[in-house]
Amino acid sequence: MVMDENRVKRHLLYHYFMDYHYEDGNIIGYMTTHPLPISIWAHNLFIDSNMGNPKLFPGTSKMEKYVVRWLSKLHSGKNVEGKLLSGGTESNITSIWIAKMMGKRNLIVGESAHFSFLKAASLMNMNVRIIPLKNDFTIDYSKIDAGEDDIIVGVAGSTEFGTIDNISKLNDISRKSGAFLHVDAAFGGYVIPFLKKMNYNLPDYDFRFDYVKTISIDPHKMGLATTPSSVLLTRKGLYRKIEIPSPYLTKTRSSTLLGTRNSASIASAYANIKYLGIEGYMDIVKYCMENTRFLRDISLDNRFELLLEPVMNIVNIKIRNVRKTVKKLYPKWIVSPIERYDSIRIVLMPHVNRISLEKFIKDLKDLQSKI
Ligand code: 0PR
Numbered sequence: 001m002v003m004d005e006n007r008v009k010r011h012l013l014y015h016y017f018m019d020y021h022y023e024d025g026n027i028i029g030y031m032t033t034h035p036l037p038i039s040i041w042a043h044n045l046f047i048d049s050n051m052g053n054p055k056l057f058p059g060t061s062k063m064e065k066y067v068v069r070w071l072s073k074l075h076s077g078k079n080v081e082g083k084l085l086s087g088g089t090e091s092n093i094t095s096i097w098i099a100k101m102m103g104k105r106n107l108i109v110g111e112s113a114h115f116s117f118l119k120a121a122s123l124m125n126m127n128v129r130i131i132p133l134k135n136d137f138t139i140d141y142s143k144i145d146a147g148e149d150d151i152i153v154g155v156a157g158s159t160e161f162g163t164i165d166n167i168s169k170l171n172d173i174s175r176k177s178g179a180f181l182h183v184d185a186a187f188g189g190y191v192i193p194f195l196k197k198m199n200y201n202l203p204d205y206d207f208r209f210d211y212v213k214t215i216s217i218d219p220h221k222m223g224l225a226t227t228p229s230s231v232l233l234t235r236k237g238l239y240r241k242i243e244i245p246s247p248y249l250t251k252t253r254s255s256t257l258l259g260t261r262n263s264a265s266i267a268s269a270y271a272n273i274k275y276l277g278i279e280g281y282m283d284i285v286k287y288c289m290e291n292t293r294f295l296r297d298i299s300l301d302n303r304f305e306l307l308l309e310p311v312m313n314i315v316n317i318k319i320r321n322v323r324k325t326v327k328k329l330y331p332k333w334i335v336s337p338i339e340r341y342d343s344i345r346i347v348l349m350p351h352v353n354r355i356s357l358e359k360f361i362k363d364l365k366d367l368q369s370k371i
Pocket residue numbers: 030031032086087088089090092114116155157158159184185186187218230
């Protein structure tokens with residue numbers, strides 16, 4: 001042994017305290033949070049599970065099916081399958097990979113689509129057409145000229161604005177053109193269904209639209225599960241398009257990008273669903289939306305302008321000199337710059353509270369008066 005356990009632990013704590021932590025209250029611009037305690041317990045219990053070799057882990061496999069069924073039901077899915085992948089990036093890449101194997105060659109994304117689609121296009125040598133946004137920060141579908149070689153991406157809960165593209169229109173375009181339609185609900189998939197159950201007037205985006213082929217939904221964002229985790233739901237049979245032989249494993253065909261798959265996150269996502277259920281998730285989303293409203297109101301009271309009325313638990317505050325302000329706020333406040341729209345993004349995750357928000361707005365106001 002080079003070091004005894006206690007010394008290793010001291011080293012770990014030293015590095016732990018170098019990091020920022022959600023419970024400190026200063027990370028207010030990012031869409032991850034501290035996982036629920038039950039999901040951490042579940043994660044640790046299944047720490048050595050590997051769904052790359054599923055027949056060694058039938059219990060984990062059963063939980064994965066349960067999580068997929070639950071999310072499918074929440075997304076009007078019939079004849080839908082899914083797998084728990086490593087994050088929104090892997091889900092989006094996998095969807096584009098499936099589409100590629102179905103003969104698609106070009107990617108059409110809105111200007112606010114997540115950068116993971118550019119990675120997918122780079123990996124698969126695809127052309128990308130970037131479509132501008134309308135005034136409401138959703139994709140301007142009237143500017144899409146799609147053909148049957150194309151993939152159209154719609155976003156339900158955009159990374160920067162929390163807006164929801166008009167999937168109904170994208171579905172029509174897909175029907176007419178034969179383009180493949182993917183919906184990125186990495187953030188919105190654990191928010192919008194619950195808001196709709198609370199009678200928020202939000203557009204539909206899920207499998208009720210017959211041309212939606214795949215949907216990404218991330219438990220490690222608003223699902224409050226451990227990282228890494230994302231579920232890619234697909235119409236039945238689509239994972240088969242990317243199947244590769246894996247002859248020496250317990251399942252002789254592999255249809256995920258990763259071989260060894262971190263499967264503790266399956267247990268984590270499962271635990272949260274069992275613990276919270278739909279009602280519990282509704283309560284969490286309700287709390288986040290109350291804080292969204294609170295931040296909106298105190299921002300306006302302090303003469304800030306918002307880039308848009310919040311759709312979900314994301315607020316964009318317009319400021320001057322974005323880069324400099326964000327730099328000056330750090331590390332007291334960690335927010336995301338959206339420089340091209342002269343604004344900053346605050347994501348009202350469950351760890352963000354009103355006391356922090358009040359202090360933040362005061363600091364922002366002081367700083368802006370000096371910049
Ligand atoms: N799709 C959407 C709509 C997203 O917002 C994101 C990530 C992804 C896909 C990709 O997901 P993964 O990061 O799981 O691969 N959006 C977050 C963001 O860019 C990711 C994030 C979260 C980054 C927390 C930093 C961080 O501290 O804000």
